[in-house]
Amino acid sequence: MKGSENPFPSVNMEEILSDGSTLSNADADFRRLFLGEDGALHLKDAAGAVTSVGAGNVATDAIWDAAGDLAVGTGANTAAKLTKGSDDDVLTISASTHLPVWAAPAASSGSRPYLDENPTLSGTYGDDFDGASLDGKWTLGADLVAGDITYQQGDGSQIYINIASNSTSTADVIYQTSAPGSDFSVYTSMTWWFANAGGGTSNMMFGPGIIDSSGTGVAAVMYQGAIKTITLTSYKYALQKNAITVVPSGYEHYRRTWIRLRKSGTDYYASMSWDGINWSAESAAYSDAFTVARLIVGCYYNNGGQHTLAIGHFNAA
DSSP states (O other): OEEOOSSSOEEEEEOBOTTSOBOSSGGGGEEEEEEOTTSSEEEEOTTOOEEETTTTOTTTSOOOOSTTOEEEEEETTEEEEEOOOOTTOEEEEOTTTOSEEEEOOOOOSSOOSSOOOSOOOOTTTOBOOOSSSOOTTOEEOTTOOGGGEEEEOSTTOEEEEEEOTTOTTOOEEEEESOOOSSSEEEEEEEOEEEEEESSOGGGEEEEEEEEOTTSOEEEEEEETTEEEEEEEETTEEEEEEEEOSSOOSOOOTTOOEEEEEEEETTEEEEEEESSSSSOOOOOOOEEOOOOOOEEEEEEEEEOSSEEEEEEOEEEEO
């Protein structure tokens, strides 16, 4: 290879085989790489044909206009600029062009790899349980005393409701004596729950509910690995109603579970989430025309030993 000293330098290159041996037709396999007066590199072969080295070579093509732009292949030896998407967009493949595109993340029943640790809560009904005592908006159910509740403050604040063994006839709940008007949703995050001594955690019914002034109404609960609607009488479990037929995979004991009960007219629907962002399909509607007066959360049934139920958030909107 030989370089020239003129204002537009060039390099002569000989094409050889991979083992270093000379090609049979050496005269036809010399190339000249030179810098043209246009400031770009060009390649001239033995037949005199000239090509621009930059053409189709993303390393030298000036195709990026802004930070975040990407170069993507659009065909054989062909590349094009993909302009940076909006904040929080995700890179996906277009179903029509089969090329990469930026798009807003689609809602799904799956989970993102993070949790909604700081959801926007209603000032009237919402609670993140970050105090050293229960907020004044709450009333203890008849089967709870103050000593049954303990508090975790700081990051990951929550309350723990300690539930007696085999309390099938009691309701270990807290409730509010008002509720939003018209249609709304109530949801809670049960940050974790576990057995203190014996029994199966699958035999608990816990979650948020909507009730009348006597404690009769409907609740959405986790029970035996599924989300179900149940009816309540005097704050206690009465009858099991509809269950979600499609529950997100990954159910396991001790895992944070978000449970939601949605009111639409006199119909009630239950759903769940692992992160408070992506929600499962809803249960079939359960219809009941009771007069809405209160919001409730806690454990409505326990037939599996002494347990502790941890509640991280509650909201109604």
